[in-house]
Amino acid sequence: MAGAAPHVMVLPFPAQGHVTPLMELSHRLVDHGFQVTFVCTEPIHKLLLDALQQNAHSGRGDEALDGIRLVSIPDGLADGDSRRDLGKVLAGVSGRVPAYVEELIRETEASGKRKVQWLVADSTMACCYQAARNLGVRVASVCPASAACLVTSLRIPQLVRDGFFDDKGFPKRHGTLELAPGMPPLCPTQMAWNIDGAPEGRQAAFELVFGMAQVTGLAEIVMCNSFLEAETAAFKLCPNVLPIGPLFADQELQKPVGQFWPEDASCLEWLDAQPQNSVVYVAFGSLTIFDLRQFRELAEGLELTGRPFLWVVRPDFTSGGLSKAWFDEFQTRVAGTGVIVSWCPQQQVLAHPAVACFVSHCGWNSTMEGVRNGVPILCWPYFSDQFANRSYICDIWRTGLGVTQSEDGLVTKEEVKIKLERLTGDKGIAERARVLRDAARKSVNEGGSSYENFKRFVDLLTE
Template sequence: MAAAAPHVMVLPFPAQGHVTPLMELSHRLVERGFQVTFVCTGLTHGLLLNALRRTGDGGSGDTVEGIRLVPVPDGMADGDDRRDLCKFLDAVWRRVPGFLEDLIRETEASGAAKVKWLVADVNMWFCFQVAKNLGVRVAGVWPAAAACLGTSFAIPKMIQDGFIDEKGIPKRQGTYEVAPKMPPIYASHMPWSLDGPPDEEQAVFELMSGYAHSPILAEITVCNSFLDAETTAFELFPDIVPIGPLFADQELRKPVGQFWPEDASCLEWLDARARSSVVYVAFGSLTTFNPRQFQELAEGLELTGRPFLWVVRPDFTSGGLSKAWFDEFQSRVAGNGMIVSWCPQQQVLAHPSVACFVSHCGWNSTTEGVRNGVPILCWPYFADQFANRSYICDIWMTGLAVAAGEDGVVTKEEVRSKLEQVIGDEGIGERARVLRDAARSSIVEGGSSYENFKKFIDLLME
């Protein structure tokens, strides 16, 4: 009788940008015969279930494509504001390890296969020890750039060198270089910088300071990146193993649980557009614009005269945007511009009509742009997005960045000018294609990510 497939528990940090790559990884594990239990905190679990049911993808009840979806509480009370990052992080940090321990014990008491491995987001490092105490082996998954994780390992050195204090607050202006050919750290945009109050930044700094536990507590830390994209980072931090870029579209066509309903009609709209003509604009799941910045972006897109596909989430702009103005704008650009609330981004970026990607430079968006060879106009918002901008503009040279005026606003003229430069620069286009080919060859048989992934699977099979 064949041995039961090893049982793996997958634990993402509860946010869209973390759920997506860990769902992509889970599909790969199921393909190779693993039993996968995907564990999310309550609200995220609900969004994920709704997303998968909405698209009619797979299975019944709490199972999709062979992945069992299981919730644990996030530690917050019913009426608590989950947008209060300090409270949310504090609750997850203090309470989720205990809930995870209960879940592992209950799973085994129920007669299900013993959980052999916890494959967990490095952002959940505070859960690693609990698993180990129960005899469950731990693998870390870093869903962003290796440089960003490596930078967090350098926090003690940054303190020692007097660049930041013990709370992560810059002590001097300028930049800090971990190594040449790695994105520098800007005092004005620290990796833990948020568009919020100082106590939230402090909470994120403490979370990031703990990333150093991953190489100590986890037997392996795999990363959603590839060797040619971050050669220096992987040389400098050999404990981080590239297995990316992960994806679930194209040949796999597996659901990754997008929290917002996707408007697939934009794919037909793209079909009717000329090759390399469309500007695709999307700022991920968290970025917000004030009404003035929103208006400048809108009018900048209009000024280019190019067809554009723009993702505008319902919560993308803070109150104050005139509905009359926006209705008039939409009627002016009808036929040339399409506005959707969310879209199947991986398929959009793979579409031949897309010429350029205006992006917040989140890592998932960055790698999706990279592996489709799409030049990027960078418009970072917070956290690691500034480091990703450095990769795109300064190291890979596959895009440009917008520049804000003295008042912090990116004008419509700047939007038009930079878009024309990015799309018209043959060198940028050529470098984007070279990086695309490197990304694709890394994941086919014999490629570096392919071979690393094979070793990862062998380890999980032990």
């Protein structure tokens, strides 16, 4: 097979929660002998290289990553546009990136490298599928979110026709709707395209999600980073979407999965010194931003629990103006019990026996990583599909609890303390989390449904 291994181009949407699962998939393809070119927009490419160098994973030059070739394309934004403005990023992706992808495929071939036979692309990048098809490149689609999220996106044209939304994605009806029993109910004001900021940003988000309805027509195979037992109802609704998750790069969790920031691995040694099932792990992904009042309430709530905690506080986690004196004093008070890092190897943390629970924004990657390790989750969703993921965790799987905001929209320190005490003391939640964990592990092991679907994918690529 090595002689004939096809050249696969992998294309994630430019965000951490999309890069990680597609990087995990890429490692698995390399293990099967494929040649993989991993395509990121320039700002993301730079973050990956900087983090890799600082993590000292790669002593083999910048462009290689365990057999994965990293290349970049422009992101379509103008000089001076903020990459934190999701609306601008989305407009750049849908408006300009397809042409850059087409150009890259042509250049790759012209440079004498092996012809790109497959584009394995994020379902959120459906806008690029036709560009690949125009050049005779076959397309495989990977949804890094839940099957429920993908199924909902595929149903958008129908939901617009049925009068739930107008043609710009604004809700026309109140209340919730349910696509099928056993799926998270949809709240029209909490859809994946409901992002803060300028109306044109929201419009770009809606068009991108609306465009995902083309996925099934242009891709030869549609896969999802999920597993059958987690989302039975969603997979029943869309039998042509194949679960291949929960994805992971390697059993030992040693391969780099495309982190945007250098990981502070010293927290693993600290975890080694903590009693089993004692630590509260707190991480809100790569995009969530807390205002100062909320940040303080969370900090003081963690302190109130009296439990050891590991908290990921990105340099850009608060909306500016955090009092250094206050934060230094807080860290002094919790020294010994609380460890604060700017980024960490999350998969290794969640697999650690010292971790008792996970305070999470409910991004799908974090959700799957928590599920795979049987860790109960305290849900604190922020935007997009995170509300539906909370519904899975709290209402359908019942492997976690949600935080409740006070009347002024704040999650108080008392709420943090009470919910963490309830979560860590609930034997039913712990048992259900273990059962779901076992189902997840069974699905990716030999003979499991995700394992078999992945094999189908590999066979298709080698046809």
